[in-house]
Amino acid sequence: MNWVASLCALYDANAERAGKAEKWKGKPLVLFPVGYDTMEAQIEIHIDQEGNYMGARVLEKEEAETLAPYPESRTSGPKALPLFDSLAYVAGDLLEAVTFYFSDAKNEKERQRKLARLKESFPRYLAGLKAWCESPFSHPKVRAIYRYVAKQTVAGDLIRSQVLGADENGIVSDKVKVQKTSLDKAFVRFRVFMNDELLPEDILGDPNNAHDSAVWLDRTVQNSFIDYYLSTFQTTDLCYMTGEHTPRAKTHPLKIRGKWDTKAKLISANDDTNFTYRGRFITKEKDTGYNEALSIGYVTSQKAHNALKWIIRRQGFSRDGVCIVAWENALRDLPDFYASAADILSRVTENAEDEAEFETEEEILLEEDEGEIPETNYASAAKFNAALDGYASKLSGISKMVVLALDSATPGRLAMTYYKELESSRYLKNLHQWHDSCAWKHEYIQDKKLKVYEGMASLREIALAVYGTEQGEDNNPQLKLSKNSDNKAPMLADVFERLRPCIIEGGAIPRDMVRAAVLKASNPLAYKGKFNYNKVLHIACSLVKRLYWEKQQRMESEGVILRMELDKTNRDRSYLYGRILAVAERVERATYEKGETRTTNAERYMQAFSRSPFRTWNTIWNNLQPYLKQLKPAAREYYKNLLGEITGLFEYKDRISNEFLDGKYLIGYDCQRTDLKRWPKEQPAPEGGHSSPEGTDEDHNNEEGEERR
Structure with a gap:
């Protein structure tokens, strides 16, 4: 199975979640329906089912995220979204009600170009909305929005409701900001209040939110758009990912790793004038999207990208250019391979029905005259192994694990740097082998308390120990990694890249990384904080232990199992x-x-x-x-x-x-x-x-x- 098939299978297995707003660890999470994405709205307009204006309000940042139809990535030039869009598209009276100076224009020619583009925006939006309303897949709420915007009173209504205010000269102009967004780019969403006489049980028993005035949450509207949009495709082509003839994707989704990821694409081949396919294939046709080199179905692309976005936001790791996500085919909870033994054990403690079984920590203040760490503050290897056994007991015989890593060398290109499918039982076995072969006593501070665990530190802690330096104030120095001009830590990505096969596939540990760790631990004078040096020393011991464990597995003469306790018989x-x-x-x-x-x-x-x-x-x-x-x-x-x-x-x-x-x-x-x-x-x-x-x-x-x- 390839990565697209794996992601499509993930989407299909969770299709009932599509378009449904959920809470995951206290944060909103939604699996985007086909052809949908999220936008940050600044204005919310309220209308009735006849398209009459009822009111409007400015949205706060925490409530601004809006699920909106977004079938294809916008290109240069006016291109309206099907339902919600910015004021430049939604307000037909914008040029009449608002004074536009275009002060950011460099010259008169550019000002005229901006003005012409603004004039084209509303007719495009209205035509697209009309086509939807006249199709067999029309929806009452969409028709209400069409009737309202067709009156071309949106800007005037917002001014009268004081949503759009005047500037210091008493003029409503393009200098006015809406939640720090320029007026013409302020995104608008709609609430449609239907006159249905409903009982409370009807509303509570509505899984599709059809009775909710929030159009962006109404799953019947979402299904209406999907059916309508797929009906607009005139031709089909061979999808290289599924082998079926389906409507082809002209462009592919953005914002894969997060809302901030607004440029990088996983699949992108839009260079139709230079060197992409010269002398080999017919170049891509701008209007139809036909491409002799590669063709991917629209629904396939949408499902794969939306599933990837969802699983990354649900349980992915993104930091300093590193983006990794792992999931089990039934979404059973499994430990992260990049986490420390303490992190894995604490997750089990949080999720266990009987927390007392995994209780390992007791609040003990760290004082100067404190002796050895008490057993109640100590997470042993036996407890860690019991935690992994608990995960394994919940797996089925067909449980599969997928691990996927993404990275971008440039802002516009996103690469899949790692992809691995394996049985979940093997994943847990290799994870246990990693922590067992590297097992050492590591210290960490939580809530100003010193705690100890047996196992291996997290990949981030390994990167800090091997390649980090002490930075910060003398009384509180911290281990940190150097960053490049993009504010990324290249050595963190390198550690993830090189140690990932060691953990997931049982590969050999990089010898140069072990040597670097030994050299760092051999120089205690480089560390002002004893805690920092002990962390470096213990991680170096873990890596050295793993190296000689590997040699022992290969039956080499130097191979030996090194113990955490003092070996008084060792004559090395x-x-x-x-x-x-x-x-x-x-x-x-x-x-x-x-x-x-x-x-x-x-x-x-x-x-x-x-x-x-x-x-x-x-x-x-x-x-x-x-x-x-x-x-x-x-x-x-x-x-x-x-x-x-x-x-x-x-x-x-x-x-x-x-x-x-x-x-x-x-x-x-x-x-x-x-x-x-x-x-x-x-x-x-x-x-x-x-x-x-x-x-x-x-x-x-x-x-x-x-x-x-």
Whole structure:
């Protein structure tokens, strides 16, 4: 199945929603009927069923969105919409009632051209509306609108109702704005009040909104227009997407990713004068839309584009040039592949009937002397796996998943950069494999509370960690990505593009991305915020873990399953060097006074240490001696014994080698740091009877507070 067929199937499966205004997560959402789009209206006119004016009002921005017939994209020159349009088209008396200066015209010739265009607008609109009313598909509300606008009193009525006000000179001119929109471009919609005698149950039991005065919500009007417009096609052609002879589409819809997306098209081939089909095919005929190179049915194009618009607005991700949407064929709720494990788990918590089963968070204030994260603030991998199992249990045997990505290199062209269909069960399996193979403990702050989860961070967080830099005030620096002149973050799109196959298809992780993450995590001096550095470090650990997991799956000699907990039997050179670096950092930090924020020697030399560990360790060790002397004897002895224990695990040739450390040193570093933080609850006390190696709980708490800052 191709992408057009998938989207048409999505449209057909939800056809009963077409034209029906719904609420989705607190926002209005509508699946556009064939030939419809939304417009921002500034004026609403009220008439009765005989076409008599009853009143009008200016619309606020939050109520302005209007579903309107919009069969083909407008081209240059006057082209009226079938039902609702701007005042230039709807008001036949506009030139009589309003003074037009055309102050934006560059010269008299342009002013005359604008005036001629304005004169042509209303006759075109009225002729189109008349043709609809005289067709077998006419509608009473449409006939009422036709009778009203044919009187050519729209502008005068709006002036008398003070919807159109005078300027500072007392003249109603084109300088007047309606909701910051120029007067002639102010979009008009209609309410038609029918004189039907209805009971309350008739109105409540009206699924088509036929009794609603809002013409744009009346589904009987929508069906009337669709039938009428399809009857106007004189010829049919072969639709390359369905293989059937149907009315062909001359142009294709806009605003695919959002209301702001007013230029980019997915299907566009309107260059009939230059190089599009030179020497190969007959070029496209302007009047009929015939194209020997490609022909797409109008209904097919409308269904595919409207379904895509709807699903993007319903559950798509659009940010910094990235637009991704994934859906299950029955629209069952499935986790997003680009989300973090915490996001996926929180969605399950919100949607679950029994929220207590997935309760993972407890409101605990983050204070300087807070110890390890409590279990109530901790989302384990087991709970995440249970959440995925919950999704899987709701799937049917024929459940399919579609993942689609869009991007635009220029404002006028939209490209589909990724399209994948797969079984939903396989999608969940690959998603579980991604979070399991990358599983690490990640921290995030929510409502000023520190929380921890096991799994993988979101793709956006990965992009920030690997390619972002700290920006902002010194007391609150944030990781941010650099943006180009279009205000897009190219590296965010790159991360989505390259990691998407890893998650959805189980592909290999990009080696250069892993190297970049390791280099970033090896430079703690680049980060003022400890939270930011910990995020970078933990994401780097996740990527390194995934890399060696892949090698293990391919039965390579370097392949290994790296654990989140400290592995005291691991004799890998890089892993061991990471451990001794963590011990050195702990020793120095244990001597700091409360509130002291000095960088340790271990952090200062970390980058050099990763490149030349044996030589750099001698420097770190020498600088560590004054700090060891400040510790109590039992603590000093404990750390010396620990360093001796780690050093004893080295092969001699590995220890004296000055080859670069690989990413596993970050795994050893972070695991050892975490293990040392567990004093005094989980570790056995050193000889001498002290409850912690530093000798006092206060020292431990001071250090913990520093870590979180």
